[in-house]
Amino acid sequence: MRNAFQEELDSIHDTLVKMGKLVEDSMSEATKALLQPNLELAEKVIKNDDVIDDMQHELDARTMMIIARQSPVAGDLRTLVTSLRMSADLERMGDMAHHIAKLARMRYPATAVPPELLLTVQEMGRVAGKIAEKATGIIKSRDTEDAKSLEKDDDEMDILHRKLFATLLDDKWTHGIETAIDMTLIGRYYERFADHAVSISRRVYFLVTGQYYSEES
Amino acid sequence: MRNAFQEELDSIHDTLVKMGKLVEDSMSEATKALLQPNLELAEKVIKNDDVIDDMQHELDARTMMIIARQSPVAGDLRTLVTSLRMSADLERMGDMAHHIAKLARMRYPATAVPPELLLTVQEMGRVAGKIAEKATGIIKSRDTEDAKSLEKDDDEMDILHRKLFATLLDDKWTHGIETAIDMTLIGRYYERFADHAVSISRRVYFLVTGQYYSEES
Numbered sequence: 001m002r003n004a005f006q007e008e009l010d011s012i013h014d015t016l017v018k019m020g021k022l023v024e025d026s027m028s029e030a031t032k033a034l035l036q037p038n039l040e041l042a043e044k045v046i047k048n049d050d051v052i053d054d055m056q057h058e059l060d061a062r063t064m065m066i067i068a069r070q071s072p073v074a075g076d077l078r079t080l081v082t083s084l085r086m087s088a089d090l091e092r093m094g095d096m097a098h099h100i101a102k103l104a105r106m107r108y109p110a111t112a113v114p115p116e117l118l119l120t121v122q123e124m125g126r127v128a129g130k131i132a133e134k135a136t137g138i139i140k141s142r143d144t145e146d147a148k149s150l151e152k153d154d155d156e157m158d159i160l161h162r163k164l165f166a167t168l169l170d171d172k173w174t175h176g177i178e179t180a181i182d183m184t185l186i187g188r189y190y191e192r193f194a195d196h197a198v199s200i201s202r203r204v205y206f207l208v209t210g211q212y213y214s215e216e217s
Numbered sequence: 218m219r220n221a222f223q224e225e226l227d228s229i230h231d232t233l234v235k236m237g238k239l240v241e242d243s244m245s246e247a248t249k250a251l252l253q254p255n256l257e258l259a260e261k262v263i264k265n266d267d268v269i270d271d272m273q274h275e276l277d278a279r280t281m282m283i284i285a286r287q288s289p290v291a292g293d294l295r296t297l298v299t300s301l302r303m304s305a306d307l308e309r310m311g312d313m314a315h316h317i318a319k320l321a322r323m324r325y326p327a328t329a330v331p332p333e334l335l336l337t338v339q340e341m342g343r344v345a346g347k348i349a350e351k352a353t354g355i356i357k358s359r360d361t362e363d364a365k366s367l368e369k370d371d372d373e374m375d376i377l378h379r380k381l382f383a384t385l386l387d388d389k390w391t392h393g394i395e396t397a398i399d400m401t402l403i404g405r406y407y408e409r410f411a412d413h414a415v416s417i418s419r420r421v422y423f424l425v426t427g428q429y430y431s432e433e434s
Contacts, residue, residue: 184401
């Protein structure tokens with residue numbers, strides 16, 4: 001029979017997965033808000049960030065209480081500590097979606113993204129969505145192969161990020177400094193979003209195997 | 218007589234203060250590395266970031282073990298949880314210094330900062346130094362008045378950040394897109410550095426008073 005402690009651990013696990021899905025939706029909507037552009041969607045993502053933040057606060061408080069009350073050892077303690085770190089990563093991923101939505105709102109009804117970068121940003125959004133979905137799946141399944149493979153998706157994001165800079169620095173760039181500033185920040189938000197997902201996959205890998213598969217960033 | 222538990226709490230507190238001082242030095246050296254420019258100093262800051270990261274990992278592991286072993290209640294638990302959050306803020310502040318140093322190294326022997334922004338960046342560095350010193354002092358003293366006053370220093374940083382953007386967007390800007398990209402990122406690093414210090418001061422304020430003095434960011 002399952003005991004109350006195990007149920008508490010499961011409930012934390014479920015909340016993390018739920019948080020991952022919210023973050024995934026937020027980023028996908030932020031990308032849409034930016035590219036269409038869509039003010040209503042931008043506002044929705046901005047509001048949704050509070051929900052994600054509250055979720056993290058509540059989850060962390062709950063996790064700390066369990067650690068303090070149950071005095072878990074070894075594996076269980078490691079699981080709980082990893083949960084705390086993953087919730088922080090997810091919260092930061094939510095922040096990145098929030099930043100993108102705020103930029104979309106600031107430039108509305110214009111779009112922050114110039115025509116020659118639409119495809120690159122669309123691709124960054126697509127990769128971000130794939131990465132967030134995978135990270136949520138890894139939290140859920142603790143599959144170490146999936147965890148390792150996320151690194152490749154992050155490489156894809158890095159290539160897109162470099163492509164974005166190359167476009168900004170090209171002699172043909174005619175959109176001036178303000179758009180270059182916007183695109184620099186937007187590029188960074190997507191890249192950081194992916195970095196935090198990689199961090200989650202590394203934490204899961206370590207939790208399961210007790211080993212790092214590469215340097216922790 | 219002081220007991221072992223109290224000694225453990227004090228030791229965590231001391232490590233946080235030590236971490237704060239390291240972060241303060243890192244940012245001050247990163248600013249110098251950027252403005253002089255100075256490659257050796259940039260390398261030093263980049264290496265120093267590993268020390269700060271290790272310190273956070275060690276501190277967090279120690280804090281978690283205390284929570285699990287001692288089952289602290291109410292005030293002590295709140296202190297320990299706040300320590301975890303502050304160490305994460307300090308670690309992120311260290312990251313910002315690290316990012317600035319990496320940009321200084323990338324552009325060396327040129328300087329990333331054009332003449333008309335030297336003073337603004339110098340000021341941002343000075344305010345960042347003041348803020349880091351104050352945040353460390355607040356961690357040490359838990360002075361709630363100091364904690365509230367940090368908000369004003371952050372306003373100073375925001376003004377400088379806006380001034381930096383105004384210079385980039387001025388018609389007189391002649392340094393092209395690459396320098397604008399560098400300055401956008403540098404501006405963001407200083408601003409985020411200050412934001413994390415504000416976050417520390419808010420945590421201390423809440424720890425001492427049980428109340429927020431304003432919205433948590």
